[in-house]
Structures are given as structure tokens and as C-alpha cells.
Amino acid sequence: MKLLKGTKLYSILTGTCPVCHEESMYIESNPYKLGKVYKMHERCSNCGTKYKIEPSFFYGAMYVSYAVGIAFAVAAFIISYYFLGASLLGGFFSIVGTLVAFMPVIMRLSRNIWINLFFNYKEDTGKAYSDE
Numbered sequence: 001m002k003l004l005k006g007t008k009l010y011s012i013l014t015g016t017c018p019v020c021h022e023e024s025m026y027i028e029s030n031p032y033k034l035g036k037v038y039k040m041h042e043r044c045s046n047c048g049t050k051y052k053i054e055p056s057f058f059y060g061a062m063y064v065s066y067a068v069g070i071a072f073a074v075a076a077f078i079i080s081y082y083f084l085g086a087s088l089l090g091g092f093f094s095i096v097g098t099l100v101a102f103m104p105v106i107m108r109l110s111r112n113i114w115i116n117l118f119f120n121y122k123e124d125t126g127k128a129y130s131d132e
């Protein structure tokens with residue numbers, strides 16, 4: 001994972017600050033604590049990046065979550081139908097099961113992808129980094 005540091009993939013997979021990659025954006029690291037799945041820090045305590053650019057910023061992540069959900073669904077179907085030899089109905093249920101089981105992960109991945117569309121990694125973002 002450390003090898004990926006500095007790439008958007010690192011921030012997306014780990015949920016770290018999209019600018020400095022040093023700190024988690026989320027207060028609770030386990031997405032399966034559902035009451036806290038969306039609880040995020042206001043800004044990065046390392047570089048000061050404000051995550052929520054505008055009040056409804058993360059609504060856009062919904063659109064990303066459709067795409068991520070479809071990717072998970074396709075993967076679940078291919079694995080169950082082609083590799084595990086499930087029936088079409090079995091494939092369908094594995095899609096539903098996968099989407100339910102991975103929902104918190106999908107929700108967070110979508111946010112991570114979304115925020116990484118707006119921020120870029122900057123090296124050496126210390127305390128000097130200003131708000132805007």
C-alpha cells in the first residue's frame with residue numbers, strides 16, 4: 001500500500017486526506033459502524049484541507065456510488081456465475097448479497113473517489129498550507 005502513496009488510488013483505497021495522504025478523513029476507521037459511516041473530520045489536521053468544499057458537496061458522491069455499485073454487482077455476478085457455477089438466480093442473489101454486504105465500503109469508496117476528483121496530492125504539505 002505504501003507504494004501507492006502519492007497516487008489518487010492510495011487516498012481512494014485508504015480514505016486518507018486527498019491532499020497530503022497523511023490522515024484519515026473519517027473519524028471512525030471501520031465503515032461497518034454504520035452510525036458513523038459518514039462521520040468525517042471537518043478538515044485535515046495535518047495540512048488543513050477542508051474536505052467539504054461546499055455544504056452539499058458530498059451529494060455528488062451519490063452518482064459515483066451508482067458506478068461503484070455496478071462495478072461490485074458485475075464482479076459478484078461474474079464470480080458466482082462463471083467461477084462458482086451458480087445459476088442465473090444464484091448470480092442475482094449474489095449481486096444483492098454483495099451490494100448489501102459491501103454497502104458501507106461502497107459508500108466510502110464513492111466519497112473517496114468523489115473528493116479525489118477535486119483535490120490533488122501535494123507533496124510537503126505541512127502546517128503552512130492555507131485554507132484556500
Ligand SMILES: [Zn+2]
Binds near residue numbers: 017020022045
Ligand atoms: Zn491533509
